[in-house]
Amino acid sequence: MKQPSHYSQLLPYIRAQGGTIAIALISTIVFTACWPALIKLAETMAESVGAGNVSGSTRAAGIAAAIFLVRAIAQYNQDTFMAKAALQITLQLRTAVYRHLQQLSLTYFETTKTGDLSYRLTEDVDRVGELVNKLFQQFIPCVLQLIVVLGMMIYLNWQLTASALILGPLMAILVGFFGEQLLQYSRRSQNRIADLSSLLIEYLSGIRLVKAFAAEDYTLKQFTQFAEDNRRARYMTERIKAFQIVFVGFLYAMSVVFIFCLGTWQISQGNLTGSSFVGYLAAVAMLIDPISITTSNYNEFKQAQASVDRVFELLDLDPTVVEATTATALPAVSGKVEYQQISFEYLPSEPVLKKLSFLVQPGEMIALVGHSGAGKTTLVNLLPRFYQPQEGQIFIDGVDVATVTLKSLRQQIGIVPQETVLFSGTIAANIAFGQVDYDLAKVEAAAKIANAHDFITELSQGYFTYVGERGVNL
Secondary structure (H helix, E strand, O other), X not given: OOOOOOHHHHHHHHHHOHHHHHHHHXXXXXXXXXXXXXXXXXXHHHHHHHHOOHHHHHHHHHHHHHHHHHHHHHHHHHHHHHHHHHHHHHHHHHHHHHHHHHHOOHHHHHOOOHHHHHHHHHHHHHHHHHHHHHHHHHHXXXXXXXXXXXXXXXXXXXXXXXXXXXXXXXXXXXXXXXXXXXXXXXXXXXXXXXXXXXXXXHHHHOHHXXXXXXXXXXXXXXXXXXXXXXXXXXXXXXXXXXXXXXXXXXXXXXXXXXXXXXXXXXXXXOOOOHXXXXXXXXXXHXXXXXXXXXXXXXXXXXXXXXXXXXXXXXXXXXXXXXXXXXXXXXOOOOOXXXXXXXXXXXXOOEEEEEEEEEEXXXXXXXXXXXXXXXXXXXXXXXXXXXXXXXXXXXXXXXXXXXXXXXXXXXXXXXXXXXXXXXXXXXXXXXXXXXXXXXXXXXXXXXXXXXXXXXXXXXXXXXXXXXXXXXXXXX
């Protein structure tokens, strides 16, 4: 079954850049308007050359130079303004996707490959930006050029043009057929490369274990298999593109040969002059690039559709933990925590917690004891609303946590994770993670509580020592 496209969801991002795109399109119109003038000029120059009219040829050459200059300026403006709009759309889309991802619940990230998300936010979003750029920078100008040049060809000799367009519908059908095939293989290829990216992240982040267990050969075999799957999908895509280019190119070449034969017959019947036929051939030559580019663009649009779908699939996801529309900020708390009749399950009919209730007073220290998988971590994760319980309520100082904003709730909860995570940046920035403007004195106070102050001050840059990815510099 054919899947619906997400192209329409790009429209708000395109409309946001309407002013920039409008300037680019005005330049496109100026650029396109140069083609009829050049066709007519080719006919005039052919007459001057045939008559040995040097002054006429020189005048026509000067006009041609002026037209080419105007055309070059228009093309520059078109390309630069469209690049500006496309890059801005890429930035806005990437930011919107990342913002939306941060709103999704932990459940989603626990079942999704990190490499796949990384690929969607980088490569897939870049492809969407390239698609928009080529749509306005290449596809629309080429379509306008085809319309204008074909109109001029009809004006010059409609019989010749009608005969040349006989193969047009067949070429359009073939391009559409090949495009659908490319879409299928592009989706498959991008899924494969996303799997490969996920595998790389897993193995490279765990490289110590790989070496410790002498598992290099095992991971290499896995990597090679994933890379081979991607190669096969990419190869099928390239085969289809190659076959299409050859087939469509052959049909176009036959059309040109047919035009020469018909043109010779028209001249022999007195319906066409030699100079007019030169102008007509100039118009035919002007069709070569736009036909080639529009065909190539259509293929690229079909391939990019897979990226568009993969990006907007993320934006279509709904978080399972959402703030109430009437949510208010949680005031400063003393620390009284109460769970009332809490029930939770990750999978339907497989409860992890059932009707659990308890009360913890401010300053009271408790321990959760149980076998692995008993629900200890889950119980704690419900407090900052990483998950939403199916039944029951949780209160902090008598306030239902479901009625306050997530940010105000989580800012007042301190968590020591089971796995230590360090981000690229300074030690101070890691301790104060999440705060743009932080108080260094408070950072040092926190480090002293954790018995890390002495160790940090012995480093070359102290609290401003740069920590590499996952703390590799420490």
